[in-house]
Amino acid sequence: MSLSRHPSGVLSAVIPAAGLSSRMHAYKPLLPLGNTSMIKMVIGLFQGCGIRDIVVVTGHNHDRLAPVVRKAGARVVLNPNFETGMLGSIQKGAGQISSTSPGFFLLPVDIPAIRPFTIQTLISAFETSGQSIIIPEFDHSPGHPPLIPARLIPDILSMGPDENLGNLLLAQKDHMVRCPVHDHGVLLDADTRKDYEILSQRVRQLDIPDSKECRALIQEFLPGEIHIQAHLLRVAETALTLARALENTGVKTGKPAGSTRFNLDLIQAAALLHDIKRKEKNHAGAGSRLLTTLGFPRVADIVGAHMTLQPKDPITETEIVYLADKICKGDQLELDYTHRFLDRIRRNPGAETAITQRYQAAQKIQACIEAGAGKSLAGIFQEP
DSSP: OOGGGSOGGGOEEEEEOOSOOTTTTSOGGGSEETTEEHHHHHHHHHHTTTOOEEEEEEBTBHHHHHHHHHHHTOEEEEOTTGGGOHHHHHHHHHTTSOTTOSEEEEOOTTOOOOOHHHHHHHHHHHHTSSSOEEEEEETTEEOSOOEEEGGGHHHHHTOOTTOOHHHHHHTTGGGEEEEEOSOGGGGOOOSSHHHHHHHHHHHHTTTSOOHHHHHHHHHHHSTTOHHHHHHHHHHHHHHHHHHHHHHTSOOOOSSOTTSOSSOHHHHHHHHHHTTTTTTSTTHHHHHHHHHHHTTOHHHHHHHHTSSSOOOOSSOOHHHHHHHHHHTEETTEEOSOOHHHHHHHHHHOGGGHHHHHHHHHHHHHHHHHHHHHHTSOHHHHTTOO
């Protein structure tokens, strides 16, 4: 069967949601996540990637879950023997996907915090790999959802209750592709209340890569560039120090009194990734485009502005990252950065106007931060 005749829209998804949620002590599929529920988030993930044939396997609390699933636009398959384990639910779901589907994603309902770009990456790998199993991998660890070719459905349906799907998939190692993704969510499930709290926090900021994801991006796009990597770490540390110096002061932020002034996760990610395309011409623009493609638009906006900026009042995360970059030379803090700008003008006289504008922007941001923090940069960084 030629995959070129089967666009991504005819792929299927199987979502096992039949279990007792015993370790959570709450019914996981209907737990709130952001502005929705866990089951609707997983269904919406696939729908947003063009997948319409979505089968949700129910069991425990079928009567509560089935109406929600149908209203969300997915099909319901009941597994009356759900207490025997997940394999039976997988078999029920795999046996009901569209007969024209070339393959299906398998994603348990309690692994909901996955980005659409990850699904699209797996689809692209599937479409170029023949009939291989596609396994997402983050930080060298395999995760969910695997994308399983339809040719394996007869083997799955014939498995006995004591067999393991993982062993069946591993037996296909010559037809398996481990697909690296920049998505920690492929490893995160909601087995316990603590897991659920972590996922809830992640879902609120799914468009911001966490520190592990930033490190993975740095290793991919700047391999071996130890000096650039060291600079990124220093800028991130510096930007967070600046932001925290303003957190409990009266600096204007444009936000309601008592609210968090800055998104520290956004600052950290943008600072860690601001030079992700450092080796390319117009690296700020190139980095911004990359991060937009990966699904990180807020980070992309800051990265795109870290070279040329018209400072805003009140100060935002963008201005903080901009100044942090300007007061870091390599992996060293350099608060007296005036001579560095003068040296750049001497070496690039044709760019004097642009360099001067960058310097003036840094000076303006510095003045705002010092006024807001009530201390000089040296005081903020506790330099003698």
